[in-house]
Amino acid sequence: MPRRVERVLVIGLDCATPRFIFGRDAFNLPNLQGLAEAGGWTSLRSCDPPITVPAWACMTTGCDPGVLGCYGFRNRVDQSYAPLQTADSTNIREPRVWDLLGEAGLTSVCVGIPQTYPPTPLNGCLVSGILTPQDSTSFTYPKSLAAELEEAIGPVEFDIAEYRTDDKQALLKRLHQFLHNRFDVAEYLIQSKPWEFFMMVDMGLDRLHHAFWKCCDPDHPKYVAGNPYEQAFEQYYTALDDRIGALLRLVPDDTGVLVVSDHGARALEGGLCINQWLIDEGYLVVEDDLLETKRLEDCVIDWDRTTAWATGGYVSRVYLNVVDREPNGTVPFDEIESFRNILTTRLADLEGPDGHSLGNIVQLPDQTYRECKGIPPDLLVYCSGLRLRAIGSVGYDSIFVAENDTGPDDANHDFDGVFAATKNVLVADAPLEPMNIFDVAPTVLDLLGVAIPETMHGNSIAASAAA
């Protein structure tokens, strides 16, 4: 297969939202908008659930969360009731796009991509992303690169600690520092290392959205006109666009550039206490007196009388307590289907405080994914279609709360993120069709003349344009 471009640069913007870059509330972003005007842009549909882990792993493998056996930041590792374990790079067994490029003799540089810690060997170099311990000295491949980076640009940052905080002033400053640190690393490597594939991810945009949405979006129900952080979004997006422009000036013209996000974002308007609902309806039984709210993990659960429990988060995962599957299962195996149907119907029909349907979306993993490796949830629940966050804590008088239980949070993720590309990536003058997160890896392979494995779910945009 011939190469269509000499090199590919992927600029990942975690949580980038079309509305602020190309849509109705777009800021003045000459570099991103110039790239899209000369090339093209469209929406990029995330995976289910639209969450950072596993979304970047889905994008870089072309496989869905079920095939990866990675359903969120934290996952069950067996059928016991043990606490969920945080996912890392070792959970991803499918080859990443840079593994396939490496087999074809091409060199990659990867910077700050979520779920790449601990670093694994590749033909090229890698700096790991969020979930890297801040004191780690083993955040690069090769290991010696860590000291080289410290020498060249100073300490490398991996995330914003405790971004769910009320100290917005300090947080905004840290966000901008983090942005510049990430692009300093990228600029250093893009000039000093050989590469045919370069991919970096800015994580600050996600933290910005969660921390400042209600300050910046007049449509947010908690927006207060004249608040001191009204310009926080515009300031960050503008600074980001400046750094993108500087990075683009460092790459040769024969580079194909893709701008991608792992998911979009939207205003978060409150929470649905999913475990409290399960308790109220008799599906989940805890022995605690629940005079105050507490995490479900801190409760004593009466598993012999429990049929279902759930995780909190931007999306909820519901698990059934199944006989001969879980240690103290109560739902007979041949009743899984009917019980799931009952829960699905009841959750989908759930009404809000105003008596109107909440519009909860319920997904069955075995109908959503090609296969379900690891320990999949039995249901995925998007509370009020992502308008509400799933609250995992218990001890509430009502199943509806105004605030998140793990700290202030103004935004939820949304399905549609951003895709933009330079003209040399596109094969037709027609506007880009909406894309899927699984299309990114095949597109990169196609551009660099490497065969697309059948295990990848998506299609190269070149192939879809030709079809």
Ligand SMILES: [Zn+2]
């Ligand atoms: Zn994300």
